[in-house]
Amino acid sequence: MTDMVVTGLGIVVPGVAKPTQALDPVPAHSPGWFDVAAALPGRGYRWLPPACQYLLAAARSALEDAGDPLAGLPVERRGVVVGTNNASMALMDRMDRTIIDADAAELSPLSAPFFAMSLFASRLSTEHRICGFNLTVNTPRTAGLDALQVGARALAAGRAELLVAGATEEVLPAGEPGRQAGDVGAAVLVCEPLARVAERGATGYGVVRTRAAFLVPGAAGVPVSPVDVSPVDVSTMDSSWAEVCGAESPSVEAVLDDSPVGAAVQSWLAAQRAAVTFTTARAGCLTPLRRLVGLLATGAVDRVVLTAGAEGNVALTRLRPCAANTRDPAGS
Amino acid sequence: MTGRRVLITGLGAVCCLGTGVEAFWRGLCAGGGHAEPLADPHAHMRSPLMYQVPLPDVPAEPRRLGHVRLGAGPRMGVAAAHEALTDAGLDPQARRRLSVVLGVELGNADMHERRRSSAATRVDPRRGSDEVGALSCPEDGGRWVPLTVTAPAVAAALGATGGAVSLGDACAASGYAVGFAADTIRAGAADVVLAGGAEGISRVSVGAFNRLGAADPVRCRPFDRHRRGTVFGDGAAMLVLESAAHAASRGRVPYAELGGAGWSCDAYHPTAPEPEGRQVVRAMRDGLAEAGLAPEDIGAVVPHGTGTPLNDAVESRALRRVFGDRCQRLPLLSLKAMIGHTGGAAGAFGCLAAALMLRHGRVPASPPLEDPDQECAVFVPQQASVPLSPSAVLVNSYAFGGNNVSLVLAGRQGPR
Amino acid sequence: MRNVSVDKEELRALVADVLELPVEEVTDDADFVNDLEVDSLVALEIAVRLEKKYGVKMTDSELMTLSSLNWVHQLVKSKLDDAA
Numbered sequence: 096m097t098d099m100v101v102t103g104l105g106i107v108v109p110g111v112a113k114p115t116q117a118l119d120p121v122p123a124h125s126p127g128w129f130d131v132a133a134a135l136p137g138r139g140y141r142w143l144p145p146a147c148q149y150l151l152a153a154a155r156s157a158l159e160d161a162g163d164p165l166a167g168l169p170v171e172r173r174g175v176v177v178g179t180n181n182a183s184m185a186l187m188d189r190m191d192r193t194i195i196d197a198d199a200a201e202l203s204p205l206s207a208p209f210f211a212m213s214l215f216a217s218r219l220s221t222e223h224r225i226c227g228f229n230l231t232v233n234t235p236r237t238a239g240l241d242a243l244q245v246g247a248r249a250l251a252a253g254r255a256e257l258l259v260a261g262a263t264e265e266v267l268p269a270g271e272p273g274r275q276a277g278d279v280g281a282a283v284l285v286c287e288p289l290a291r292v293a294e295r296g297a298t299g300y301g302v303v304r305t306r307a308a309f310l311v312p313g314a315a316g317v318p319v320s321p322v323d324v325s326p327v328d329v330s331t332m333d334s335s336w337a338e339v340c341g342a343e344s345p346s347v348e349a350v351l352d353d354s355p356v357g358a359a360v361q362s363w364l365a366a367q368r369a370a371v372t373f374t375t376a377r378a379g380c381l382t383p384l385r386r387l388v389g390l391l392a393t394g395a396v397d398r399v400v401l402t403a404g405a406e407g408n409v410a411l412t413r414l415r416p417c418a419a420n421t422r423d424p425a426g427s
Numbered sequence: 428m429t430g431r432r433v434l435i436t437g438l439g440a441v442c443c444l445g446t447g448v449e450a451f452w453r454g455l456c457a458g459g460g461h462a463e464p465l466a467d468p469h470a471h472m473r474s475p476l477m478y479q480v481p482l483p484d485v486p487a488e489p490r491r492l493g494h495v496r497l498g499a500g501p502r503m504g505v506a507a508a509h510e511a512l513t514d515a516g517l518d519p520q521a522r523r524r525l526s527v528v529l530g531v532e533l534g535n536a537d538m539h540e541r542r543r544s545s546a547a548t549r550v551d552p553r554r555g556s557d558e559v560g561a562l563s564c565p566e567d568g569g570r571w572v573p574l575t576v577t578a579p580a581v582a583a584a585l586g587a588t589g590g591a592v593s594l595g596d597a598c599a600a601s602g603y604a605v606g607f608a609a610d611t612i613r614a615g616a617a618d619v620v621l622a623g624g625a626e627g628i629s630r631v632s633v634g635a636f637n638r639l640g641a642a643d644p645v646r647c648r649p650f651d652r653h654r655r656g657t658v659f660g661d662g663a664a665m666l667v668l669e670s671a672a673h674a675a676s677r678g679r680v681p682y683a684e685l686g687g688a689g690w691s692c693d694a695y696h697p698t699a700p701e702p703e704g705r706q707v708v709r710a711m712r713d714g715l716a717e718a719g720l721a722p723e724d725i726g727a728v729v730p731h732g733t734g735t736p737l738n739d740a741v742e743s744r745a746l747r748r749v750f751g752d753r754c755q756r757l758p759l760l761s762l763k764a765m766i767g768h769t770g771g772a773a774g775a776f777g778c779l780a781a782a783l784m785l786r787h788g789r790v791p792a793s794p795p796l797e798d799p800d801q802e803c804a805v806f807v808p809q810q811a812s813v814p815l816s817p818s819a820v821l822v823n824s825y826a827f828g829g830n831n832v833s834l835v836l837a838g839r840q841g842p843r
Numbered sequence: 844m845r846n847v848s849v850d851k852e853e854l855r856a857l858v859a860d861v862l863e864l865p866v867e868e869v870t871d872d873a874d875f876v877n878d879l880e881v882d883s884l885v886a887l888e889i890a891v892r893l894e895k896k897y898g899v900k901m902t903d904s905e906l907m908t909l910s911s912l913n914w915v916h917q918l919v920k921s922k923l924d925d926a927a
């Protein structure tokens with residue numbers, strides 16, 4: 096198991112001005128809620144897809160919040176992992192319609208590369224000269240928390256000494272199911288190994304540890320009917336929980352939908368005796384990470400954030416207080 | 428290198444050369460496949476070419492995962508995964524504990540594209556499932572249908588409960604998947620991980636590369652002076668990675684050892700590689716170092732080699748910097764010239780080819796270059812296969828946007 | 844609706860828009876690459892916009908030598924004259 100200290104938080108979500116507000120209900124937003132000129136002054140941002148703008152803006156906040164952790168750190172010792180599910184969907188939709196109705200020759204070259212969702216993290220790397228590695232995770236619903244697991248594994252393997260981890264999403268295009276309730280915005284955490292935090296005299300919000308699991312919907316290899324609440328095998332939840340929590344029973348922040356998998360996890364949670372706060376999951380991977388940012392920012396750090404996707408993916412992130420040098424949440 | 432040794436004990440594949448690893452190897456030895464124009468009547472672009480999986484080799488099942496209708500990418504991924512697990516001979520308990528890490532750039536994109544074009548005219552039935560145009564089952568019409576469902580689709584089909592992580596680093600995605608799987612095993616967090624990638628046909632991706640001037644109108648011809656870009660291919664490649672101890676306990680003979688990986692990123696430009704290739708060189712050197720090998724211990728390279736003017740030039744120079752004059756004798760396998768650029772699956776296909784080269788002790792000949800680019804001072808055997816010696820292969824996988832991964836595979840007769 | 848003539852100020856506005864610069868900075872002779880930081884992708888974007896607006900096609904080599912507003916203006920003008 097690999098632990099990381101979170102030393103910086105940044106969030107760009109409608110109605111949320113700072114990380115301490117990340118637990119507030121997200122209001123309905125209107126186009127224009129994000130002022131790119133204010134958040135990202137200068138050239139080179141206006142033509143970026145919105146989810147890239149959110150990501151860059153949130154990362155700036157997080158790095159500033161962490162007290163300029165890149166200073167003195169060689170570029171090859173910096174890493175980025177970004178989770179996304181829908182960052183490219185609206186762009187792919189527009190591009191496809193152009194190809195269908197006219198010709199690929201009419202595509203805009205400046206935005207065309209972003210059909211690949213890895214370009215969002217790549218642009219973030221370019222912005223901050225991050226040359227260690229830059230990964231994109233796109234597992235449905237769990238990608239934001241998975242990004243923490245993937246990044247932690249990379250830090251533990253010595254591939255970098257600092258991780259910028261986040262999630263970014265954009266509104267789904269018209270015609271895509273789930274559009275009405277989709278994630279929009281970005282959340283970014285600066286994460287470092289404990290040794291480095293001590294060395295640079297930084298303070299941490301908390302320690303995170305993430306574990307992924309997969310719940311097989313119905314019998315393996317057999318197509319699942321969507322109307323039955325098919326038996327979902329939740330037996331691995333016990334071992335996953337034990338791996339991140341040991342024998343402890345912290346309060347749970349659960350981000351779930353009403354799919355058979357979501358319902359099965361909810362039932363499993365009811366059988367544990369932990370206190371649970373439920374948030375309805377949205378299309379995308381941002382909400383669990385947003386909740387995590389809010390918990391860290393407000394000092395509610397003895398928690399588990401848990402999410403699951405209708406397709407079977409589960410992720411759990413255990414938050415614990417730092418041993419020393421804990422951030423004063425009221426100061427942020 | 429610290430931690431446990433990682434072996435490759437099972438392989439699976441679906442590509443333009445057909446179904447199965449045997450068809451893949453036979454096809455490579457016979458000179459590879461051919462690019463064909465897309466049958467999609469809505470693919471309005473100058474070069475709508477791809478190295479396409481023959482229709483009978485695109486599985487019809489599984490049709491869905493829960494409420495999500497599955498496109499060709501996830502279905503091919505499942506087929507290749509089944510082959511790899513059977514090849515590895517894993518018992519039911521090991522299968523149940525298995526984690527899955529896949530490189531998936533486009534996932535179910537063909538289903539989303541079909542929804543848009545079915546509104547226009549009748550969709551090409553060659554690639555269809557029933558109820559063309561439906562993303563999800565009618566009863567669940569309102570539920571969100573994620574694009575990248577391949578990893579959960581594979582995990583569900585296998586009954587693998589260890590986790591299903593999906594990496595999206597475009598053309599390097601499954602290279603990173605293999606690397607991440609190896610790190611996980613090395614750290615003792617898993618005994619067996621399925622790593623790989625799967626991609627279907629996406630009109631948007633081919634169109635985008637057309638617009639960016641990165642689509643060759645003839646075929647994929649890396650290192651040729653007249654190359655004008657890449658040509659995509661669909662398919663799936665899967666590898667079972669296993670700790671040496673776990674494999675030994677099963678009496679399993681591996682294809683190869685995954686000796687090490689180097690990761691880097693250019694942080695330079697959305698599409699162009701950094702011209703000096705500094706980070707590309709670093710990824711190769713770090714991979715070698717992690718594997719405990721020197722450049723002279725490598726017997727062959729599976730380059731990224733896409734056929735874009737810039738990649739092939741930068742990569743050739745980088746190979747020169749790492750291998751020096753040995754480049755003149757170090758054989759390359761021009762894999763993308765034979766199966767196309769398989770996007771998210773490309774890194775896994777590179778590792779698959781390397782594992783087979785190590786098993787057979789040979790480097791297949793690549794399709795002949797009409798006019799080798801003198802700027803690319805590399806050795807690509809074209810007349811006949813050559814022996815593989817020493818018994819170690821370097822695999823490069825680079826994503827546009829500047830993500831680089833180099834993996835080192837070593838054979839049982841290797842330098843160790 | 845495609846233009847059949849090219850007004851230099853309109854062209855200046857188009858280039859300034861892509862480059863995210865005030866029009867005053869896109870002077871007649873400012874070098875795209877050295878003065879205005881235009882890279883291959885931005886040059887391609889300018890070419891695609893010109894194609895849509897004026898109906899002119901750029902060759903690959905013309906794309907690589909988009910050097911200044913004056914140069915682009917002359918190029919578009921001559922292509923329109925050829926087409927007429």
